[in-house]
Amino acid sequence: MADRYFPKGAGSTFTFGFKGDEAQRDAFINSVRLFSYQANVGDSRSLIINSPKTTHGELTPDELALADIPPETIRLSLGLEDANDLIADLEQAFARSLGGKE
Template sequence: EHPSHTLAQKLLPRGAGSVFSFDLKGSRAQGKAFVESLKLFSHLANVGDCRSLVIHPASTTHFRMDDAALAAAGITQGTIRLSIGLEDPDDLLDDLKRALKTAEKAA
């Protein structure tokens, strides 16, 4: 249903990449705790690697921005960006679940 789906099918006939973002509810500290507790994901800003990568923009690439500037850039205190690599999917899911629990405790 996404407005760019048809264009994505045309430009990426073999499928879209595995880079996506999601927002944790909470603070910068919770986003940072989430990233720091991951074991399999590498904390790097580049994408397109064969390894799974993670970044928390509010505490790294955009750390100097206040809440208004983050919002204008489409970023929240809890925005997390993931790039999924070639590791075992079950291992990655377990890593993410554990990190979510850690972030929840950091509230």
């Protein structure tokens, strides 16, 4: 069914650790232009969140550590936008948040 309904491939959800301090991480999330800051997954739009502050925000630091969810965790849920546009958006957000040029 996936081949039939998603001939270009299905979306993806993945996480990564952001190397930088909390202010840089927040700047990164605030710098994306195509990604929306939403806790949903599987949306047609590409989404971004810092899970320890959102979906897992009710957990204590010890519970987050036990669940292996460090504070630098960023979750992306990829939507239907062009892959090259999404990559370019992430690259400019990394550059802006880590002190590089846009």
